[in-house]
Amino acid sequence: MTPTQATARFFNTAADLLNLPDRERKQLLTPYREIKVECSFTRDDGSLATFVGYRVQHDNSRGPMKGGIRYHPQVDIDEVNALAALMTWKTAVVNLPYGGAKGGISCDPGQLSLGELQRLTRKFTQRLHDVIGMYTDIPAPDMGTNSQTMAWIMDEYSKFHGHSPGVVTGKPVELGGSLGRDAATGRGILFAAECLFADLGKKVSEFTYAIQGFGNVGSWAARLFNEAGGKIVAVADVSGGIANAKGLDIPALVAHVAKTKSVAGFPGSEPILADELLYQACDVLIPAALGDVLNGQNAGRVKARFILEGANHPTDPDADTVFAANGVTVVPDIFANAGGVTVSYFEWVQNVQEFRWEEEKVNTELRRVMQKAYADLSAVRKKYGCDLRTAAFTLAVDRVATATRLRGI
Numbered sequence: 001m002t003p004t005q006a007t008a009r010f011f012n013t014a015a016d017l018l019n020l021p022d023r024e025r026k027q028l029l030t031p032y033r034e035i036k037v038e039c040s041f042t043r044d045d046g047s048l049a050t051f052v053g054y055r056v057q058h059d060n061s062r063g064p065m066k067g068g069i070r071y072h073p074q075v076d077i078d079e080v081n082a083l084a085a086l087m088t089w090k091t092a093v094v095n096l097p098y099g100g101a102k103g104g105i106s107c108d109p110g111q112l113s114l115g116e117l118q119r120l121t122r123k124f125t126q127r128l129h130d131v132i133g134m135y136t137d138i139p140a141p142d143m144g145t146n147s148q149t150m151a152w153i154m155d156e157y158s159k160f161h162g163h164s165p166g167v168v169t170g171k172p173v174e175l176g177g178s179l180g181r182d183a184a185t186g187r188g189i190l191f192a193a194e195c196l197f198a199d200l201g202k203k204v205s206e207f208t209y210a211i212q213g214f215g216n217v218g219s220w221a222a223r224l225f226n227e228a229g230g231k232i233v234a235v236a237d238v239s240g241g242i243a244n245a246k247g248l249d250i251p252a253l254v255a256h257v258a259k260t261k262s263v264a265g266f267p268g269s270e271p272i273l274a275d276e277l278l279y280q281a282c283d284v285l286i287p288a289a290l291g292d293v294l295n296g297q298n299a300g301r302v303k304a305r306f307i308l309e310g311a312n313h314p315t316d317p318d319a320d321t322v323f324a325a326n327g328v329t330v331v332p333d334i335f336a337n338a339g340g341v342t343v344s345y346f347e348w349v350q351n352v353q354e355f356r357w358e359e360e361k362v363n364t365e366l367r368r369v370m371q372k373a374y375a376d377l378s379a380v381r382k383k384y385g386c387d388l389r390t391a392a393f394t395l396a397v398d399r400v401a402t403a404t405r406l407r408g409i
């Protein structure tokens with residue numbers, strides 16, 4: 001099943017519950033605009049390199065479109081389409097005044113020098129500058145990109161349109177980025193977990209955790225769950241995995257990764273295969289790397305009782321069926337990892353107002369948004385007697401369909 005087919009299946013389950021007419025389904029599923037561009041630049045050795053970049057703008061009925069830019073070899077139009085649609089549903093679940101978009105370049109950023117990455121990013125921005133903007137479409141970091149990438153996009157865009165910090169979020173704080181943005185996705189996962197566990201009369205500190213991915217999302221999730229008293233028993237990144245049933249020393253691991261660029265070889269841990277991370281003995285699994293890692297074939301091997309989706313689209317609908325049968329609770333990406341886009345929204349609000357928030361205000365407002373979204377989700381779950389993913393899609397599709405109807409054709 002392709003990512004677009006999987007996302008459409010989640011959408012249709014929600015649309016069935018809402019009795020959405022076919023004409024509205026087609027309108028909501030069809031992207032507003034798909035863009036594919038050639039990005040050529042001179043490599044450090046003087047040769048010419050050409051990569052293909054994409055931006056899919058999915059829906060703008062609730063506000064400007066919003067979504068990350070990914071640099072990864074697997075980026076293609078199908079994946080970008082699915083991720084753009086997920087952004088529409090995600091911004092609706094947490095009730096931000098945004099629509100959804102996504103972009104990326106099919107490349108391996110690890111094989112490019114800093115200078116090459118800058119030239120590639122500037123070329124991509126030159127190709128897109130006419131169709132992105134503060135009130136049109138606002139990119140942000142995703143896999144393989146970071147605050148430096150956003151700084152280059154802002155600078156290149158500003159050459160065409162004048163000083164425009166609000167055209168991207170996830171910028172360095174020195175250039176109008178928000179305090180708390182780096183940690184926001186991990187912090188949002190923590191707030192989502194607190195809501196879920198409170199419903200069960202439990203606390204974050206009562207569980208063990210395994211985390212796939214130790215980049216922005218995975219490493220911040222590890223730090224924040226660890227600070228909240230949770231025991232992190234396994235983590236993996238692209239280079240391999242590590243485990244310790246007694247709990248990993250997360251501050252020391254963060255320092256080890258800063259030095260060596262990988263979790264492998266961390267003192268006081270057993271090596272495991274990166275793929276085996278998903279099947280480790282733990283209470284809570286947090287996929288925070290690639291999409292499509294849990295499917296009908298491997299879902300039965302997962303031992304965790306809870307899955308908090310830090311990554312976008314880590315679970316396909318067949319895996320959801322297995323998890324439901326096995327009593328595994330899945331907190332879906334479009335709620336669990338919405339902390340990133342929520343603090344991106346706070347950053348944009350600060351740029352629009354030209355006014356800075358303290359980090360404490362950012363984190364307090366983030367908690368409020370996540371708690372309100374969880375309360376909204378719980379009400380939908382109760383009304384339809386469905387799982388959390390179906391509740392999240394139903395809440396989101398209802399909000400987007402209502403906005404589309406009110407705006408008219």
Ligand code: NAD
Nearest residue numbers: 143144185213214215216217237238288289311312337340
């Ligand atoms: P990142 O590039 O900072 O980190 C990615 C991590 O995944 C790295 O540690 C990498 O080594 C690891 N990884 C890659 N392939 C792997 C494999 N086969 N097995 C194990 N680990 C592997 O990316 P990120 O920003 O942390 O994003 C991770 C996921 O979270 C993506 O799905 C992204 O779309 C999603 N997400 C990110 C944000 C954000 O604010 N950055 C917000 C919402 C969702």
